Structures are given as structure tokens and as C-alpha cells.
Amino acid sequence: MRGDMRRPCVVVPAYNAEATLGPLLERLLPLAGRVAVVDDGSADGTARVAAAFAPRGVELLCHPRNRGKGAALRTGFRWAMAQGCRAVVTLDSDLQHAPEDLPALLAAFDETGADVLVGSRVHERDRMPGARRFGNWISSWFAGRFCHRPVPDSQCGFRIYRLPECAGLLADLRADRFDAETEVLLKAAVRGLRIAFAPITVIYPEGGRHRSHYRAWVDTLRIIRLYFLELCRRTFTPRGRRDVRELRRHGPGGCHGSGYRLLPREW
Template sequence: MSACVVIPGFNVARTIGSLVLQLKASGFEVVVVDDGSTDRTGEIACAAGAHVVRHPENIGKGRALRDGFAAALAMEGGPLVTMDGDGQHLPADLPRLLAALEQDGVGVVVGNRMQNLRNMPWVRRATNWMMSRGVSRLCGQWVPDSQCGFRAIRREVLTRIALTTDRYEIESELLVKAARAGFHLVSVPVTTVYRNERSRIHPIADTLRFFRFIGTLSLVLLLVAGAVAALPARAEPPDFVEARVADASDRRYEETAIWLMDRAQRSIVVSMYVVTATGDARHPVDRLVRDLEEAARRGVSVIVYPNLKISGYTPDQLMAVPWVRRLGAAGARVVPLAPVHRLHDKLLIVDERFVLEGSTNWSVEALKNNWESNTLSDSPALAAIKLGRLRDREQHDQLTAEPGAGQVLVPTAWLAVGSVLQRLAAAGDERAFDALLLLLRECAIHGEPSFFISLELFGEDLGLPASWRGAKARRQLIKVLRKLQTRYEILTPDFTHSRDARITVEIPPGPSLAIPAAWTGSPALIAQSSAMTYLRLLEQHWAAAEVVLADLSLRELARRTGLKLDRLRAARRVLHPPAP
């Protein structure tokens, strides 16, 4: 079904007729709300084919939109679109908004004018910046231009929320209430035409109304949001699995662990924060390690994931530790995960069925002295989840160490002139360019566009100076990720945790270019410029169209890529060295 465009208008007789005709010619239903105009706005809109709602006097944009929504919802049709009647918003941008609305979970698509600020009056620019920050924090989602009235909205959004404001604060009210109802908000770039008409937005009065509206939602929430980068995402219910459970706390832990390992038939997996084996057969931890040795010798698969962070060992040093050597000699596999992961598990999984987990380390204090809470679960489903988590982390380390394995998908939309990779390469923003490709590699590793990264490990991959340890490296990375979010709108970072971040990469719809993972490995990225990497990607992309990069002149290459001649010359010389 076609969309219905709702246009609030006050004294827009000069532009409303042609706008309605364009929209009707494109197959859209149109509702115009004449908000007490003193010219022929309503008459002209009706003559052009719009359904017109008339206000006897000027009430405000919020009330006009609410009445327009009511009229549109009474009609059968698809989503609703709002746009201004003064010609600022172009119907040519409508397909882009509606395409973005088709993504799962998206409730509102907001036009973004902030990518081209050249013609925006400075008062609007300042007001939009301030309000967008406040609205984004209340929504828990980044909305770069919260005051843009050019939007596409699912019908379900308007049937589930109640709008109450009468003036321009309705722009904020709709976004906040939609986000709190569980809908995702996305933004797409739009063109805005500024003429010489005086804006009807009053910066002081409408800003005060904005804060009054915020206060009705929660003034306290706004003040708290000012001190943090973003609100946490809405909590989702956990995915429960079937299980039989038993308590294994305190002194019962050791006997439960031995009982499980003695009866293991297929596999034992241990992921442990502390293992303090001494070599003394009477030591309680050595008894547990000896049970692992015995299981391995009778053909049970035994894998141990020890913590490297607290021990201070390198992987090679760990493999020389006596209890690790004994396990290896028995046929067990000891997997030293990268120390940056800060492995904190106290986990034993037997036969992909039994899960013993809690607070007990493999130390004499934990086994004999401390009060420790532990639970034994008989649940193949839970065991599969826990094992999958460990395998994913091991695979991540392997792909990081061997970046040549596998492929990475790069959206071809990001290769076009004006897109994110081209803009980063043209600007010579090496760190942001490399970070984006590393994030695409993470998408390939995790199999989805949303994942956690360790800021420390990511900083190492990005080649940050070794002297930038800890907080300094994290601050630099946060700046880079924020830039990719706010300026390029291609990801959403959540910095709820100080050392980790949850990243959601906004992969655009459409085809992708499959490239070797080695191209996105940190050694390759650090060794070459963003311009060269960009050319390398384009060369692979153009090969399908039988365009040979080496055959193009520098000027033709500049025209196709938007890069400056000096950067192209240097990059192509490395990519295709001239014949001696």
C-alpha cells in the first residue's frame, strides 16, 4: 500500500499546490492541515487533490500533526510521512526514507540535514544540536537531527503512543515515545532547501517548551543523561532453557567436580580464572588436575581455558608450567586466550550436558576455606550456549592471529563517491578508515553486525602507539567510534562498560564485495594508506564490470574516486609499481 503524506501548513499558498501535485503524481495520498492560514493554502491544496483538514485559527504544528495523523489513520494505506509545506523538503528524498522504514524493528525514519550545514541558519544549527543531544539521550538511540520534520513513520507507532503537545515540541515527543515503546529510530540524509522566508520557529520560546516537555517525561533523567554518553538499551527478557539444577556450594564443589570428571564419557571443558596446582599429589587443586589427566588418558576430550591476565604468563610461558605440561602429555588441550579478554570464568562442562558454575576458583582457599556459591545444571541447551561462547572467543583469537583466513564483506554502497569509505580516504583519516574495516572483520568473525569489542585489543589491532596504555588508548578509540557514529552514521556504539563497547554496524541494504580477510588484518592496514586500500577495494569491485584500474589515467581515476591527484599517484605507485 502507498504511503500517506501529512503536511501541516500555515500560509504556504505559494508552494503547497505544486508540492501536492508532485506527491499525487507519484502515487501518494496527501493530507494537508491548514492551520488557520490567512491566505489560500487550504483552497489550493484541495484543488490539487489533497484531503484538507482546516483549523479556524493557528493552533500550532503539534496540533496540526495530531489532527493530520488522525485523518490519515482513518484511511487505508501504508506508512505515514510528514513533510513541511513550504518547499524545504523534496519529494525526491521520499523513496530513501521509505526504504529505510522497511528494516525490521524500525518505527521512525528521520531526515538528517546535519551533513550539509552550509545553508542552514546558525540559530537553527545551534538549536538543533542542543535539542538533538537531549532527545538522543532520552531515546537511548542516536538521532543526529531530532528537529527535522521530514519523517517516515509506521502506522503501528502512532496507534501505540499518545501524542499530547501542540507546538514544535511534538518533533521530540514522537521520537522519545516511539523509542520507549520499543521502536528503532534511524536517520537518512535529506536535502533541505532554505529560501528567504522567516522561520516560524522561535528559538527561545520553543526551546523553553522543549524543556517543559522534557520535564513532563523526566527532568531527572535528562540531568543524569547529561553526565553519561547514552542511556542503556531497553532490557530484553532472558532466553530461558530447560534444566535440572542442584546446589554445589562450599565444600560440595570439590566432590561434585570429581564426581563429574570421573564419570565423563566424551568431553570435559574447564574455563578457570585461577588454577594454583603445586605438584603435591595431596593438594586439592592437584587432585582436580589429576582427574583431568586421567580422563584424557582414557580417551575423553579435555580442553582447558586458563586465565593469562592474572598469572602474567605469556602463552609460551604458560605451556611450560608443570601442570600444563602434564595435561598436554596426557592428550589434553590447553588454550591460552588473549590476556586482554580478562577471562573470569569458574566453569566446568562435562559431556556437553552438565554445567558446574559459580564463584569457586581452583585454589585451596576457594575449595577449603571460603564460602562459595555454585550451581550444577543438567542442561544440554545451557552447555551448548556456554561452549559456543568459548569456541567463539577461541575462533576470534585465531582469526586475529591469522587474518588471512576467511572473507570479509564490504557493502558496495560504501565504495561510491560521497559514501563513508570514499570520504575517509579523501580526507586521509587513516585511523577511522582502518577502524571501519576492522569492524567489518568483526562482523565476519561474529556472524552478525552487533557485537562486543575489547577497546584495548581493538586499539592494538588499530596500531595505536604502545605508549598509549589503558585510559588514553580507550579515549582515542571512543573519539574514532563517535566520529563514525555522528558524522557518518554507520554504527552505534554503547560505552556502558569502561573497557568494552557494544558496537552495532548499520550495514546498508544491497550487494557486498567479498574480500580476503587479510586485507582487513591490522598488519595490512597499518602498512598502507587509506587511499591505497580504497583503490584496492575499487579494483576488486570494478573487475566485475571489466574496468581495469591500471588502464585508467590519473585524471579519470580522480573523476571516478573523488581523491586528489597526489594521493592517487602515490597509492597507485604502490599498488601497481611502474615497470623498471
Template sequence: MEKSDSVVIIPTYNEKENIENIIRAVIGLPEHGFHILVIDDGSPDGTADIVKRLMANEFKHELHLVQRTGKLGLGTAYIAGFKWALEHGYEYIFEMDADFSHAPKDLPRLYNACAKDGYDVSVGSRYVSGVNVVNWPMGRVLMSYYASKYVRTVTGVPLHDTTAGFVCYRRKVLETIDLDAIRFKGYAFQIEMKFTAYKLGFKIKEVPVVFVNRELGTSKMSGGIFSEALFGVMRLRWAAMTGGIKAKK
């Protein structure tokens, strides 16, 4: 499959247990042909070497890799991926984790929400139809759920899952947002991107998904990440009130 209108960006750091399986699962989807861009932040476990082997031997056109030196943050990984995807002509650009917490089979549903139903952004939502999280400790479920409630209350963004990391953007959204002005590097990045898209008038659809906690590898979540998300939304609200949310010139 040489050409596709869609690319799935997967940031990685030490994901050798998952990366080959997630690549095969995404590329092997029968419903739609997705390309993959892996953004690897210098994984010492050889994650990038696995990707290179697959690129050389099996997925010469479907699989791509950008290697960075050191852990530079989730947000900067996605910004780098967004810019790469725009440069390479993709119309639908996805965010997705490497650890199967986001089910590859849900990718066509996010795609259809934008490509067929006319939305500009589609979000794989854990909370739009109840609480659809599997194998998380209850404390973490409550923290995530109420963090999204808090963000919705403070910012006014009409989404149930503002911190979701399973997202599809139409090309025009990423062309309109000033990607160099995005402030946050951790999970607050997810909030900032949705908030900015909403404030710029783009239509956002929440697609219900089931989030399953990783079985292999180590979680990158930390208390500091949640602190950035919780306190960062006040800065976003202030930026919106003072005219700081503007389209790219």
C-alpha cells in the same frame, strides 16, 4: 492513482506560495505513489482554496484536506493527521513541511527504510552525517544542532536529529502510542514522538538528508518554540523514570 499505502501529512498556515508546487512534486514522484493530507489551520491567504482546486480538477484520489479554525499548533495538526490516516487505512504515515525544506525526492528513501529495511520509524536527519543544512543563519544552525545534542544527552534517545520534522511512521507505531497523551504542541512534539516510540521499543533509523531553508513564505520558527523543546525534555525524562510512557490500552 486511487490507492496507496502511504500518506504524507503537510500542515499549513499561509503557504500559498508553496502549496501547489509541493503537492505536484510529491504526487509526481516516479518511484512510489504517495497520497497527501493537508491540515490547514485557517490560513487567511487562501492556501486551502488552492488545495480544493487541485482536489477538484486533478487529484481527486491522491489529495485530501482537513480544515481547522485558527492556529492550533503543529503537534495538534499532526495528531489530527495521524488519526485521519489510521482511519483511512494507510500503512506508512509521513510528516513533511510545505516549504521544500524537506526534499520530496527523499520520501522514497524514508519509505524504504521502513517498508524494505524493517524499521518502525525513519527520520530524515540533518545531523547523522555531519551538518547538512543550507541557507540557515549560523546562529540558528548551532541552536538546532546543540538542541538535538542536549535532547540526546538528557533523554538517552540514540538519535542525532531529535527535532527533525521529516519522518515516516509505520502504522503500528501510531496505533501503539496514546496520541491523546502527547503533551506538546510546538517543535517539542517532534522530540516527544520520537522519545515515546523509542521507549516503547520501536526501531528507529536515521536517513541522511539535506535541509534547505525556505525560499518562499514566512518561517513559523520562534524562540518560544525552542524554549519548549529545551525545557520540555526534562518532563519527558521524568515521565519515563516514573513509568509515564505506556502503550495505548
């Protein structure tokens, strides 16, 4: 990773996050190195808030119209690779991720040697709102079966990517909305990348200030559609059938030894 491993490059996709972006950046900057906020066509003052942090090293990347979280992440990944970052952290702008969890995630990333480390809320899933809990359970259940190994939390956006190993995967992403994070896991499994999960703080405060833009039913259906298309690809295309054989051959251990891991909450 470019610079100090303890102060990594961070990408924050943001949409109408004026109320939460400032407090998030205040808490994040002491823990991070270079930070990019991707304003995904916000209609409020999100860009203005991000720009106010420019003297402290925050870079603002803007989409002229809303294109979706997946598109914002792709913009952020391109920025991170252009900066020469060897790893990049992503976290949401709605204060539903605690930046203070970052040092523990970095330690887990280093200890596991993962190519993709995903924050997991499985240890406190009962604290999630009912519709979000259902959508996450459905997606994680499908992800585990498509990836041929346990996936405790397929939707969490608090992640760390090892860029040299993930460059091809990230360049191949197509999903524009919240299904992008599920697409990452499916393609990472097929490519034999090492994936691990580490516990993070579960935050779902009351009130609109921390409002997520995830639409429980619409976005869950979009994720189910992603699985349906992947099922068709694996069933009806020669490349897809080869991918299934490779997944079965490698099994839960993964191609490169570490495979899928869920670290305990005490980590």
C-alpha cells in the same frame, strides 16, 4: 501500507503556506498515494490552494484557528489511520523538504524495518541558518541523552511512521507546537520502538517565500521545557523511574533489534 508502497499516504501540515503549497504538491503527487493537507488556521489562501488539488486526490483538513504543528500532525495521523494506511509520511509545506527524497526514504524505511524513520540533515548542518542550527543541536543533544542512544536530528519533520506499531504512541502525544516531533522520539524510545535516520537534502533558500514558522528562541525554549518536564517525570514518578531502567537495559540496540541507525549519505 495500503496500496503501493512506492506511493504512500502523506500528511502535510500547513500554516500560511499559500506561496509554497502548490509547487510542493505538484512535485509530491507523482510520488505519493493519498495526500492530506492540514490547514492549521491559516490567514492566507492556503486552504484555497489545497482545495484546488482536490480533483487530483488531495484531501483538505481544516482547523478553524491556529493550534500548532503538533496539533496539525495529530489531525493528520487520525486521518491516515481512518484511511486504513499502514504507514504515513509527514513533510513540511514550506519547501524546505525535497519531495524527490521520498523514494530513498521509503527504501530506507523498508531496509531498516524502522517503526519511525526520520530524515537527517546532520551531513550538511553547516548549511542551516545559525539560529536553527543551534536549536537543532541543543534538541538533538538532549534527545540523545534522554533516549540513551545517538539522535543526529531530533527536529526534522520529514518522517515515516509505521502506523500499527506507532498507534499507541501517536494517540499519547500532547505537545501542540514544534516540540511534538521531539516528544515523538522520547516516547518512541521509552516504548522500545525501532527508530532510524536517513539523510535528506538540506534546503534553506533565501527570501520569504520559503519562510519557516519555527521561532528559534521561543520554540527552542519550548523544547527545553519538554525535556525538563520529562526529567521530572522520570525522577519523581514510579512509572518514569521504570522507564529509565528499561532504557538503560535495552541500550543503543533498542528493544526490537534494529534500534537507532543513521544510514550513510550515499544511500
